[in-house]
Amino acid sequence: MMTNINELPLDIAAIEVDAPDLIKVSAKSRSTAVAGAIAGVIRQYDFAEVQAIGAGAVNQAVKALAIARGYLERDALDIVCMPYYTEVDIDGNERTAVRFRVESRAL
Amino acid sequence: MMTNINELPLDIAAIEVDAPDLIKVSAKSRSTAVAGAIAGVIRQYDFAEVQAIGAGAVNQAVKALAIARGYLERDALDIVCMPYYTEVDIDGNERTAVRFRVESRAL
Numbered sequence: 001m002m003t004n005i006n007e008l009p010l011d012i013a014a015i016e017v018d019a020p021d022l023i024k025v026s027a028k029s030r031s032t033a034v035a036g037a038i039a040g041v042i043r044q045y046d047f048a049e050v051q052a053i054g055a056g057a058v059n060q061a062v063k064a065l066a067i068a069r070g071y072l073e074r075d076a077l078d079i080v081c082m083p084y085y086t087e088v089d090i091d092g093n094e095r096t097a098v099r100f101r102v103e104s105r106a107l
Numbered sequence: 108m109m110t111n112i113n114e115l116p117l118d119i120a121a122i123e124v125d126a127p128d129l130i131k132v133s134a135k136s137r138s139t140a141v142a143g144a145i146a147g148v149i150r151q152y153d154f155a156e157v158q159a160i161g162a163g164a165v166n167q168a169v170k171a172l173a174i175a176r177g178y179l180e181r182d183a184l185d186i187v188c189m190p191y192y193t194e195v196d197i198d199g200n201e202r203t204a205v206r207f208r209v210e211s212r213a214l
Contacts (some may be wrong), residue, residue: 022137054166055162055163055165055166056162058162058165058169059162059165062190063167066190066192069189069191080187080210081187081189082154082176082188083169083173083188084173088171098169098170098173107131
């Protein structure tokens with residue numbers, strides 16, 4: 001039996017629409033700007049996804065995560081992160097990216 | 108009134124002796140070796156501290172954390188990390204290090 005996508009419960013579509021954007025970090029990203037983005041997404045969604053490709057970008061992402069913890073203190077929130085690898089397509093080339101799954105946790 | 112350190116309860120000394128060593132990561136560290144060290148410390152202590160100075164070292168530390176998550180799956184454990192900055196003395200020079208507080212969490 002095939003599943004007709006139009007017969008799926010409506011709330012599945014709602015969940016997908018409400019997912020936060022992936023926060024992409026480069027070696028040139030300002031860490032305070034990225035930290036602000038992370039803090040904003042955490043306040044709204046309680047979780048965030050941060051992606052970095054290359055050592056310089058990973059370093060900026062980690063700096064941003066450390067700074068975002070300070071920003072979220074005033075909201076009585078801390079964040080924890082779980083790094084993992086994923087393959088991504090950049091202009092037709094497969095690259096290994098580091099992603100951080102970031103979750104909020106009460107202080 | 109002064110506290111005589113010799114009169115402190117014995118279990119304070121026991122706690123200090125039982126803290127895990129800081130895991131220091133350099134840009135040249137093998138990420139699988141560091142991952143093994145992290146997994147070993149987590150199994151024994153439920154938490155670990157990882158230190159990296161410089162973008163190359165931070166990148167190796169993050170790789171090691173991602174790999175350690177795989178190693179700990181067989182123990183039904185995951186890890187979460189909380190990055191923070193700290194100033195450290197390297198040969199008389201003050202350097203900014205990134206430290207990761209790493210905690211275990213049930214899968």
